[in-house]
Amino acid sequence: MSKYWSDSIKQLHPYTPGEQVSGRDIIKLNTNESPYPPSPAVAAALENLDAGSLKLYPDPLALDLRSSLADNFNVTPNQVFVGNGSDDVLAMAFMAFFRGKTIQFPELTYSFYPVWCGLFNINYINTPMTTDYGIDTAALALQNGGVIIANPNAPTGKLTPVATIGELAASSSGSVVIVDEAYIDFGGESAVSLIDQHDNILVVQTFSKSRSLAGLRLGYAIGHPDLIEGLVRVKDSFNSYPIDSVALTCGKAAIEDKEYFETTCNKVIASREVLTTGLELLGFDVIPSNANFVFAQHTHKAAAELYQQLKDNNILVRYFNKPKIDNFLRITVGTDTEIGALLNTLKTII
Amino acid sequence: MSKYWSDSIKQLHPYTPGEQVSGRDIIKLNTNESPYPPSPAVAAALENLDAGSLKLYPDPLALDLRSSLADNFNVTPNQVFVGNGSDDVLAMAFMAFFRGKTIQFPELTYSFYPVWCGLFNINYINTPMTTDYGIDTAALALQNGGVIIANPNAPTGKLTPVATIGELAASSSGSVVIVDEAYIDFGGESAVSLIDQHDNILVVQTFSKSRSLAGLRLGYAIGHPDLIEGLVRVKDSFNSYPIDSVALTCGKAAIEDKEYFETTCNKVIASREVLTTGLELLGFDVIPSNANFVFAQHTHKAAAELYQQLKDNNILVRYFNKPKIDNFLRITVGTDTEIGALLNTLKTII
Numbered sequence: 213m214s215k216y217w218s219d220s221i222k223q224l225h226p227y228t229p230g231e232q233v234s235g236r237d238i239i240k241l242n243t244n245e246s247p248y249p250p251s252p253a254v255a256a257a258l259e260n261l262d263a264g265s266l267k268l269y270p271d272p273l274a275l276d277l278r279s280s281l282a283d284n285f286n287v288t289p290n291q292v293f294v295g296n297g298s299d300d301v302l303a304m305a306f307m308a309f310f311r312g313k314t315i316q317f318p319e320l321t322y323s324f325y326p327v328w329c330g331l332f333n334i335n336y337i338n339t340p341m342t343t344d345y346g347i348d349t350a351a352l353a354l355q356n357g358g359v360i361i362a363n364p365n366a367p368t369g370k371l372t373p374v375a376t377i378g379e380l381a382a383s384s385s386g387s388v389v390i391v392d393e394a395y396i397d398f399g400g401e402s403a404v405s406l407i408d409q410h411d412n413i414l415v416v417q418t419f420s421k422s423r424s425l426a427g428l429r430l431g432y433a434i435g436h437p438d439l440i441e442g443l444v445r446v447k448d449s450f451n452s453y454p455i456d457s458v459a460l461t462c463g464k465a466a467i468e469d470k471e472y473f474e475t476t477c478n479k480v481i482a483s484r485e486v487l488t489t490g491l492e493l494l495g496f497d498v499i500p501s502n503a504n505f506v507f508a509q510h511t512h513k514a515a516a517e518l519y520q521q522l523k524d525n526n527i528l529v530r531y532f533n534k535p536k537i538d539n540f541l542r543i544t545v546g547t548d549t550e551i552g553a554l555l556n557t558l559k560t561i562i
Numbered sequence: 563m564s565k566y567w568s569d570s571i572k573q574l575h576p577y578t579p580g581e582q583v584s585g586r587d588i589i590k591l592n593t594n595e596s597p598y599p600p601s602p603a604v605a606a607a608l609e610n611l612d613a614g615s616l617k618l619y620p621d622p623l624a625l626d627l628r629s630s631l632a633d634n635f636n637v638t639p640n641q642v643f644v645g646n647g648s649d650d651v652l653a654m655a656f657m658a659f660f661r662g663k664t665i666q667f668p669e670l671t672y673s674f675y676p677v678w679c680g681l682f683n684i685n686y687i688n689t690p691m692t693t694d695y696g697i698d699t700a701a702l703a704l705q706n707g708g709v710i711i712a713n714p715n716a717p718t719g720k721l722t723p724v725a726t727i728g729e730l731a732a733s734s735s736g737s738v739v740i741v742d743e744a745y746i747d748f749g750g751e752s753a754v755s756l757i758d759q760h761d762n763i764l765v766v767q768t769f770s771k772s773r774s775l776a777g778l779r780l781g782y783a784i785g786h787p788d789l790i791e792g793l794v795r796v797k798d799s800f801n802s803y804p805i806d807s808v809a810l811t812c813g814k815a816a817i818e819d820k821e822y823f824e825t826t827c828n829k830v831i832a833s834r835e836v837l838t839t840g841l842e843l844l845g846f847d848v849i850p851s852n853a854n855f856v857f858a859q860h861t862h863k864a865a866a867e868l869y870q871q872l873k874d875n876n877i878l879v880r881y882f883n884k885p886k887i888d889n890f891l892r893i894t895v896g897t898d899t900e901i902g903a904l905l906n907t908l909k910t911i912i
Contacts, residue, residue: 214789214791214792215736216788218659218660218661218662219662221658224796225799226794227798227802228798229622232622245619246617247617250616254613258608263599263605264599264600264605266599266777266812267600267776267777268590268595268777269595269770269777270776270777299802303800303801307681308567308568308571309567311569311571312568313568331799331800387566388566424616426618427616427620427807428806429620429806438564439564442564442567442571445567446574448576449574449577449678449680449681450649450650451649452577453579453779456777457777458808459808
């Protein structure tokens with residue numbers, strides 16, 4: 213605490229990301245990265261990059277990348293905003309659409325949402341989960357100045373059907389509904405299909421999961437041009453060039469390699485079933501997941517203990533010491549080899 | 563304007579960066595980039611980069627890069643903060659130290675400062691310049707909740723002596739003095755030497771100018787560990803991983819190649835003298851510059867007209883259509899060849 217900090221900074225509770233460890237012998241299943249490298253087209257783009265060109269500022273409009281994304285989603289570039297990771301995009305969206313309002317989001321969700329509310333002085337209401345850890349969208353639509361949901365939700369992995377999101381948007385007219393689709397490519401249907409009907413839906417996605425580019429920091433939003441313009445106004449009042457030239461080039465290469473994208477997503481989906489079945493056989497209750505992770509609790513072993521014992525065996529998973537979820541582990545879907553090692557270790561422990 | 567925008571966003575006046583053009587035949591002297599490529603060590607680091615490693619998140623603490631910067635400046639890593647360009651660092655600093663306060667900065671300065679004030683609802687007072695376009699530091703120290711100056715100043719290029727900054731910090735005790743040193747490496751003395759005596763000085767620098775890495779988006783702040791901790795709190799409440807793995811690696815390579823850095827800075831300084839003399843011979847008044855640009859007005863040709871005529875000849879310089887400076891051109895120091903072409907074209911025009 214310092215006398216120089218502004219009052220709002222003193223009261224912050226910053227987000228804590230999962231541990232980033234180095235060392236080759238760690239099996240890292242704690243931050244939902246892809247177990248696969250990015251598309252070979254990314255490696256090629258990186259190889260062809262002229263270091264000399266880095267002396268110049270990147271395109272502040274990021275038009276090439278936005279055009280590739282627009283083609284991919286069958287929208288126009290003025291319906292696409294790009295940022296320095298989806299956290300950056302979401303932070304800009306909170307500033308653009310939620311400041312001065314009271315918003316709602318589910319009690320169990322991405323724990324960065326209340327942090328942005330704290331940073332930008334936004335009031336929020338948490339709605340309780342349904343009995344099976346689902347999102348109660350009817351409750352979210354009541355009395356709202358804005359809504360954000362993660363779909364599939366984090367850390368549960370549960371999917372909300374896209375039709376339900378359409379109903380939520382319709383009953384929230386007058387305020388923005390952000391759909392944070394960081395994990396949508398692992399078995400969900402995107403709400404991008406709804407943006408022409410609903411000018412208040414903003415869909416946010418990331419390159420960090422299904423595109424295997426967490427290290428590059430790229431995220432994007434898709435929605436009505438007026439929402440995109442609002443985001444651009446914030447970006448141009450914060451940092452005109454948030455995305456570097458390397459990320460612009462490599463991101464474009466990743467988006468354009470649809471075949472690799474589909475192959476790796478399908479591999480993750482198949483491995484998720486192996487992981488789920490394996491955990492169930494070991495006595496875990498696993499919430500049905502549409503993400504690249506599962507959220508599971510054991511019938512009699514405490515999650516905190518399992519987390520530590522796995523760590524002692526060089527396997528990192530995520531444990532949240534928080535009410536209602538402190539007996540769960542969130543486990544990223546790794547390669548089949550990594551899943552095999554995890555299940556074997558758990559077998560020994562349990 | 564959209565009904566979905568928050569009130570504060572409706573009132574924003576976003577920053578307008580200089581044009582980024584493509585095309586090889588343009589002589590680009592409008593955004594103060596380096597005319598030289600980054601250090602060969604950057605090209606080597608880029609070549610050695612394993613694209614596969616990009617599937618993992620970068621180090622959220624950026625410890626390797628911060629350690630290199632700390633070594634370079636003879637400080638400790640907890641006195642160093644890094645961000646996604648110095649604009650990102652400055653935006654975080656405005657949030658951390660200036661929100662809820664009334665700050666002061668000179669009337670002529672980097673035009674992003676009032677934009678951040680608008681975004682974060684910070685009040686500001688502009689102090690008038692001295693008669694020779696200098697910063698009136700005595701006026702800045704009066705009634706302040708915070709001060710920011712650019713040193714050398716933009717767009718004038720004028721240097722404030724480091725001793726004067728020490729006096730400003732002493733008379734501003736209780737509030738933070740940010741010294742934005744984007745251009746300090748072209749002939750100024752950094753205020754980093756003052757941070758041990760003055761716990762309220764935050765020095766901000768960038769890789770975009772003297773390190774030839776505008777395309778990578780890297781900036782940093784150096785100051786008392788309490789100030790750095792305030793910045794980290796904001797960063798971790800905004801985007802835990804603002805800097806991608808490529809920038810972390812290449813930035814470190816750039817900082818560690820001191821010889822190349824000194825050589826290219828000295829070349830720019832020498833070329834600045836060529837440019838200044840050349841402009842003076844053509845009838846320009848040139849404000850003595852310690853930056854990698856000069857700010858000049860012609861005795862009888864209007865700046866707006868010169869700007870357009872240069873543009874018609876494929877030479878881009880920066881023109882600000884703003885009170886008090888609307889008869890100046892800001893011209894980046896290019897290579898000697900580029901300067902020769904500029905001076906020849908101006909000769910023809912004038």
